[in-house]
Amino acid sequence: IVIKHDANDDFESFSTALDSVAGRDQTLELQDLSVDIGEFDPLDRGAACLASGNVDTLVRAVDSGKRILNALLLLAVKPNTSMPWWLALCQAAWENTSWTVCDVNTFQPLAHIYWGLAATTGASTVWHMDACGLATAIHCSFGKKLWIVRKRDEFDDATLGHLMDEKYDLEAGQEHSEAILLDNTMTLIMPPGLQHAVYTSESSVAEGCHFFTSRTLLDTLVALSHSFICHEFITNTTRPETRVLLRRLQHFAHRGLVRGVSLKPSEVHHLPNLEAPIGGQVDSKAVFDFLSLCTLSLFAEALDPRTYVGPGQALSSSPNAAERKIVEELCQSILKPQERREICLARGCARECLEWFRDHFEARSVTGDTIVDLPAVFIKHFAQAILRYKFVADKNDIAADGHAWFSVFQAQIEASLYMFMDVWIAWRELTADGKWLSDGLDYCVRGSDQKGSWLRETLVPNHHHFRIFRKAGASKQSRSIDEMEAFGRRDRDEKYLIAKQEQHTITLDAHL
Known part of the structure; x- marks a missing residue:
């Protein structure tokens, strides 16, 4: 689902946009895709290009033309942050079960469901699905990203051969794909298990969140099973x-x-x-x-x-x-x-x-x-x-x-x-x-x-x-x-x- 809306962010530069998702002194794990690492397995490339840096490293990368895709930036979200409507199920479930001793958690694990992304022009990801059967919402607050999704039949996604078929290639793109150019007037919402790849067409900063919905719990079970069994082959985190x-x-x-x-x-x-x-x-x-x-x-x-x-x-x-x-x-x-x-x-x-x-x-x-x-x-x-x-x-x-x-x-x-x-x-x-x-x-x-x-x-x-x-x-x-x-x-x-x-x-x- 793509929601069109008025631009609700007005950052003057990549640098000021970065300040909204990360502190200046925060250490970031960066993937420097400009590094020449010779022969490599595309699935191993991210690990081969890992480096440490901070917000200034990303800003300098824009000026020097480096292609840097950072790992997820954990946002410093306060527990009382108002939830977007697509997180309403998690919120309703949380509030309606606070009466019991079902767990000792006072707040939702916001550091693991809210995140920020920053990447410089030309950076891209391999095909993957988001981990743990979570649905995803993302908003590009600065710059542009080309978000490419694969659409498959509901029960094709649930087959054991989905990822194990000898003809299946993460990079081949056999199935129908659709590209969506995201800017700051759009919010993209993806169901669990949707395979996607991302190309950064303009240096960008984005904010997103993960969530569960009662209408996609079957998809959550299937996607969580795929990301658990195949893990790094099909997802980029846990x-x-x-x-x-x-x-x-x-x-x-x-x-x-x-x-x-x-x-x-x-x-x-x-x-x-x-x-x-x-x-x-x-x-x-x-x-x-x-x-x-x-x-x-x-x-x-x-x-x-x-x-x-x-x-x-x-x-x-x-x-x-x-x-x-x-x-x-x-x-x-x-x-x-x-x-x-x-x-x-x-x-x-x-x-x-x-x-x-x-x-x-x-x-x-x-x-x-x-x-x-x-x-x-x-x-x-x-x-x-x-x-x-x-x-x-x-x-x-x-x-x-x-x-x-x-x-x-x-x-x-x-x-x-x-x-x-x-x-x-x-x-x-x-x-x-x-x-x-x-x-x-x-x-x-x-x-x-x-x-x-x-x-x-x-x-x-x-x-x-x-x-x-x-x-x-x-x-x-x-x-x-x-x-x-x-x-x-x-x-x-x-x-x-x-x-x-x-x-x-x-x-x-x-x-x-």
Whole structure:
């Protein structure tokens, strides 16, 4: 979406525009694209050209004709900054869940959702998608940028072969592309997972933000999966700190839909629209947005890069054998105990949301009147697809975010599946012979001539294949906060808590 408006910025120069997004003494990580580095992989070019500098470095680069594309400038946004309307869902969810002990955060992670960009004429990016399933809004406050986006079919974006096809080339531009010349009279809003590249036609300064919306949660699940599994191959950053927003969205959905708490008219439309009279048909896309949110909560730790990083490790470093052992056997990571409890609480909310859905809705296949347990179908489909996706990415030497490795990734996925006994029984039958990972995949090693049917396998089912109807359901008492956290706790979480308790006891004994 491109919004046209009056120019609301009137900076005299590149230098004064820069002052609006960064302090003069702020150290910036710059990509100097003027550097001749000889033969290189386009995907590695950014790292090869990294340098440090500040605002004055960028100003001098304009005068000398250097092509500099900076990394994201974190804006010094105050917590009480008024939110643009496209951030209204995050704001509504945050305000409506401040009543609970769902987390200890007082403010949204604004430093990770607001940002500034500065680049000199001629600088460009490679094709990429923004990380973590976030939607994006950007406004060019000075200068001009050519923003080039790729448009694909909804379910092409969800296929495992989207990035793994041997014919797929980030730089080839096979799909339909559209270029938008942004200036200070325009604001661009992009949905999650939209591939794009940017060329700076005039030295520019821009401000932007990331956000989630209830109407694109299915896109968020797919895009977050791509950016987690393929990470540096397809995205240019990682923002795990924004996961707290997804947890707040889960609490918001639980509060408005399951508990039926009255919301302001301006906030009701931020919930997935599952309204219909008894016996009436519900919008299947809205249902899949709702199921996607629950799935993100159920598999939150599996899809969080911090899960695979041991205590004291850096998120960007690859773990050694000893560090892997701590993560794998003791279930320890750089996720703080409090946040792990918050993840359990959100997972408990997701489970209760799915119970509510089963009580109040009935799903049927479009090809007949077969009643389908849609939450079970959705969860099992995603679990199998994401594990097969990780399997193929490993075969292609594509590293996941946090350098996640397969054995722990599978253990995290299966720990969540075990919470649904009917799904778990079906899962064990599926995986009993050990061939389920590769059966039918005939996976491609990039650059080879192989092509398998798995290229059409999707991360999620197709919502057009189901009809969903509202039914009369009995009201149930929601669990308490403590009960909800326990409801969302898996075996791996119990193992971690036991290990932490033993560690605390040993420390206390030593102190005494």
